[in-house]
Amino acid sequence: MKKFASKLLMAVMAVSLLAVPALAETIKVGAILAVTGGASFLGGPEARSLEMMVDKINADGGINGNTIELIIKDSAASPEKAISFAKQLIEEEKVLAIIGPSTSGETMKIKNICQQAKTPLISCGAAEVIVNPVASYVFKTPQKDSFAVKKIFMEMNKLGISKIAVLAGNTGFGKAGKGQLLKLAPEFGIDVVEVEVYDKKSNDLSAVVAKIKANKEVQAVVNWSIVPAQAIVAKNMRQAGWDVPLFQSHGFGNIKYVEAAGAAAEGIIFPAGRLLIAESLPDDNPQKALLMAYKKDYEAKFNEPASTFGGHGYDAITILAAAIAEGGNDRDKVRDAIENLKNFPGTGGVFSFSAEDHNGLDIDAFQMMTVKDGKFVAYTGK
Amino acid sequence: MTTELFIQYLMAGITYGSIYAIVAIGFNIIYNTTGIINFAQGEFVMFGGMIAISLLQYMPLPLAIALSVAITMLIGALIEICFIRWLKSPSVLRMIIITIGISIISREVAVHVWGESIRSLPYFLGNEISSIPVLGARISPQVLWVVAASALMVVGLGIFFKTTSVGREMRACASNRKAATLCGINTQNMVTLSFILSAGIGAVAGCVMSPITYSQYDMGTGLAIKGFTVAILGGLGSSGGAVAAGLLLGIIEAFSVSVVPLAFQDAISIAILLLILFVRPQGLFGSKEAAGLSEF
Numbered sequence: 001m002k003k004f005a006s007k008l009l010m011a012v013m014a015v016s017l018l019a020v021p022a023l024a025e026t027i028k029v030g031a032i033l034a035v036t037g038g039a040s041f042l043g044g045p046e047a048r049s050l051e052m053m054v055d056k057i058n059a060d061g062g063i064n065g066n067t068i069e070l071i072i073k074d075s076a077a078s079p080e081k082a083i084s085f086a087k088q089l090i091e092e093e094k095v096l097a098i099i100g101p102s103t104s105g106e107t108m109k110i111k112n113i114c115q116q117a118k119t120p121l122i123s124c125g126a127a128e129v130i131v132n133p134v135a136s137y138v139f140k141t142p143q144k145d146s147f148a149v150k151k152i153f154m155e156m157n158k159l160g161i162s163k164i165a166v167l168a169g170n171t172g173f174g175k176a177g178k179g180q181l182l183k184l185a186p187e188f189g190i191d192v193v194e195v196e197v198y199d200k201k202s203n204d205l206s207a208v209v210a211k212i213k214a215n216k217e218v219q220a221v222v223n224w225s226i227v228p229a230q231a232i233v234a235k236n237m238r239q240a241g242w243d244v245p246l247f248q249s250h251g252f253g254n255i256k257y258v259e260a261a262g263a264a265a266e267g268i269i270f271p272a273g274r275l276l277i278a279e280s281l282p283d284d285n286p287q288k289a290l291l292m293a294y295k296k297d298y299e300a301k302f303n304e305p306a307s308t309f310g311g312h313g314y315d316a317i318t319i320l321a322a323a324i325a326e327g328g329n330d331r332d333k334v335r336d337a338i339e340n341l342k343n344f345p346g347t348g349g350v351f352s353f354s355a356e357d358h359n360g361l362d363i364d365a366f367q368m369m370t371v372k373d374g375k376f377v378a379y380t381g382k
Numbered sequence: 383m384t385t386e387l388f389i390q391y392l393m394a395g396i397t398y399g400s401i402y403a404i405v406a407i408g409f410n411i412i413y414n415t416t417g418i419i420n421f422a423q424g425e426f427v428m429f430g431g432m433i434a435i436s437l438l439q440y441m442p443l444p445l446a447i448a449l450s451v452a453i454t455m456l457i458g459a460l461i462e463i464c465f466i467r468w469l470k471s472p473s474v475l476r477m478i479i480i481t482i483g484i485s486i487i488s489r490e491v492a493v494h495v496w497g498e499s500i501r502s503l504p505y506f507l508g509n510e511i512s513s514i515p516v517l518g519a520r521i522s523p524q525v526l527w528v529v530a531a532s533a534l535m536v537v538g539l540g541i542f543f544k545t546t547s548v549g550r551e552m553r554a555c556a557s558n559r560k561a562a563t564l565c566g567i568n569t570q571n572m573v574t575l576s577f578i579l580s581a582g583i584g585a586v587a588g589c590v591m592s593p594i595t596y597s598q599y600d601m602g603t604g605l606a607i608k609g610f611t612v613a614i615l616g617g618l619g620s621s622g623g624a625v626a627a628g629l630l631l632g633i634i635e636a637f638s639v640s641v642v643p644l645a646f647q648d649a650i651s652i653a654i655l656l657l658i659l660f661v662r663p664q665g666l667f668g669s670k671e672a673a674g675l676s677e678f
Contacts, residue, residue, distance in 0.1 A: 038600075040498035170645045198644040201604050203595030204398060207636040208644050210390035210519070228500040228596045238511035239522045240390070260500055260596065262510035 030089035037076030045310030105172030165194035169225030177224030231261035253308035311347030389519035399632020400532035405609025414556035424602025430585025431597035458581025492599035617665025
């Protein structure tokens with residue numbers, strides 16, 4: 001009898017060994033991020049945030065017991081690489097969903113690939129064209145650039161500024177921003193009197209600053225670019241002794257650029273997500289708790305200041321995790337789950353997706369900020 | 383165009399121009415002793431700036447710059463000893479490919495050591511917003527440092543090549559390597575020395591320009607292309623030519639802003655490079671005979 005019991009026990013154990021892998025699956029999630037190269041200031045924090053969050057999810061026992069396997073591919077901001085990685089992740093790795101790419105240009109190149117393969121894509125690119133027109137499998141977490149532009153113009157209306165100069169880098173981000181600025185300016189009664197586009201690698205813009213400074217009509221400058229140009233514009237303007245207000249895009253949301261521009265960063269006005277001023281938010285703000293937690297964890301783990309860009313990665317993985325909890329390891333169900341996500345607080349704002357809105361954020365996701373004594377603070381007007 | 387605007391463009395042009403000229407002189411020094419173009423020249427500039435920024439945490443600025451220049455010179459020497467010296471009569475093409483390889487490796491090393499973020503040295507005098515009025519225009523004091531450092535290096539190199547015996551030996555190497563060897567000059571050491579020198583001046587450039595342009599692991603490539611354009615424009619091997627061509631290109635770039643969109647700035651310098659290669663391959667200031675003798 002005893003022998004039979006032990007045999008039975010062994011049989012149960014054997015069966016349970018077989019059963020365990022079937023119960024808890026590994027869900028593969030792909031990510032295409034510009035960890036190196038020209039957009040590494042985006043892709044680096046995004047990749048680190050993803051790794052941090054996936055480690056955390058797995059350490060907490062996974063999603064419904066299923067662990068996440070994160071496969072990060074470094075595109076170095078090259079659209080060609082993004083395309084081949086997207087195909088590789090979909091066809092060879094058979095991932096459930098793809099997070100990224102970091103830039104709008106790369107995202108537009110793989111938008112159709114993911115749509116045709118019916119693989120959910122949660123982009124970290126800012127441009128509105130990613131979700132307008134809506135592709136049913138394509139989502140994005142950063143706030144729309146049109147909202148950033150509107151927020152800036154609303155502030156200009158308050159300050160009584162009506163004639164502006166626009167500077168933009170020749171990246172996908174710069175071009176999209178310039179397009180929105182020129183398109184929306186008439187709605188707000190604002191005249192764009194000077195437009196200049198510069199190379200993203202420019203390292204001195206004093207000549208172009210001199211050119212627009214010579215136009216006495218200019219009341220404010222809007223610069224739409226990524227680093228290092230946004231710090232250089234600020235320096236060159238102040239060195240030229242020109243003190244009109246300088247507005248920057250939401251791409252300025254990293255304290256490193258303030259450090260890079262030093263004293264010239266003081267007084268720069270820009271729209272950004274609330275991550276940068278998490279400490280000073282009222283306690284009843286729905287984002288405050290998670291912003292503080294993300295900031296603390298990220299800064300403790302990587303020993304660098306958290307940026308809004310890392311936040312886009314954080315939002316992408318938390319949204320995906322919430323959708324996986326709902327839909328499991330099934331691309332269509334996960335897609336439906338993301339689309340049905342409502343009032344989901346993230347670093348970029350409170351997300352409410354719908355069939356028409358695959359960004360899920362409204363204009364209030366942005367807050368106007370400025371730099372004071374080398375720190376970000378909420379902008380309260382003159 | 384107002385005088386103020388004219389001066390502002392001119393000063394911007396002189397700033398870029400001096401930097402291009404220093405990089406071009408770095409190309410020339412190595413070209414003269416080896417007959418090759420060292421495409422890793424831009425990486426010397428990057429190393430100079432980056433190392434100084436790292437050292438700054440531990441020591442005052444002048445010392446950090448001096449030590450960084452010394453370390454970069456050592457890197458230059460090591461590159462020559464490891465990759466160039468042991469080659470037995472290599473073809474020019476092979477050596478150029480090697481330098482391109484070195485440049486890629488240097489960038490990869492830099493991105494692993496310093497990461498991808500932009501860094502900069504503090505302004506030597508004043509800060510980001512201080513400026514000096516010059517005839518109604520305003521320029522950053524750092525511009526004066528760049529121009530002064532460039533001028534000092536050009537003059538210093540001139541004196542070194544003309545008056546010191548090592549300088550003369552290097553020139554002998556440049557004009558005829560075989561004859562120099564026959565005269566008892568250790569030409570291999572001269573080649574090492576040329577790498578050390580050009581790494582050194584590249585590093586100085588990297589330090590003085592860092593507050594203005596920032597330092598980043600991949601800044602070398604763009605500089606190398608501009609420096610190469612200037613070296614060709616001025617006539618390969620000619621230091622005076624490099625200075626004149628550097629300033630010329632810098633000023634053309636700065637003034638081009640008033641006519642064509644800024645994004646075409648690089649297209650202009652590349653167009654000039656192509657034009658020169660078609661019309662005057664020996665450069666604006668190079669002689670046809672000298673160009674005919676060289677291997678490249």
